Amino acid sequence: MKTRMFILVEGEDDVRFFGRIIKPLLIGRYDAVEIIPYASIKRSKVSSFLKSIRLMKNDYIFVADIDTERSVRDKKQILYSHFNHIDGSNIIVVIKEIESWYYAGLSGESAQSLSVPDLSFTNELTKEDFNNLIPPKFDSRIDFMFELLKYFSIDTAEKKNQSFRFFITRYNLDVPQMPR
Secondary structure, eight states: OOSEEEEEESSHHHHHHIIIIIHHHHGGGSSEEEEEEOTTSOHHHHHHHHHHHHHTTOEEEEEEEOTTOSSHHHHHHHHHHHOTTOOGGGEEEESSOHHHHHHHTOOHHHHHHHTOOOOSOOTTOOHHHHHHHOOTTSSSHHHHHHHHHHHOOHHHHHHHOHHHHHHHHHTTTTSOOOOO
């Protein structure tokens, strides 16, 4: 068994999401699961870190939003040019942005409870769309994100967001884990 899993994410919204939703699903498979926001770290340091993860025979997932790229392949090409030692099989591209994953986990009932629209699909949801959906009763965007995480359903998110479903399937996270 691998000893550690590193999840490299872009920023703090990703740290919150992966810490609350994904880390608990992985924790039984590893001695440690660490989430590292890489956007504020120099590219050369990130590349060196990726190399050291591989040399130490640990696992990693490198998460990036597709943003304005036309395809996952195009986004991966950009990441290859930015980071040496990155392995394409470890890259997960979020479509469109992490906010689409937050919102995807909201069931119809939960959406009604929060007084927000029940979206059938969130694949095209951008940060700006997400911000426009925040009800005035929330003090901040972060407050709204925390509330979405309280209601989050993996099953619902898999139905509403294709890249989330790909991620869950790719890492076999929809299968209940046996304790070690």
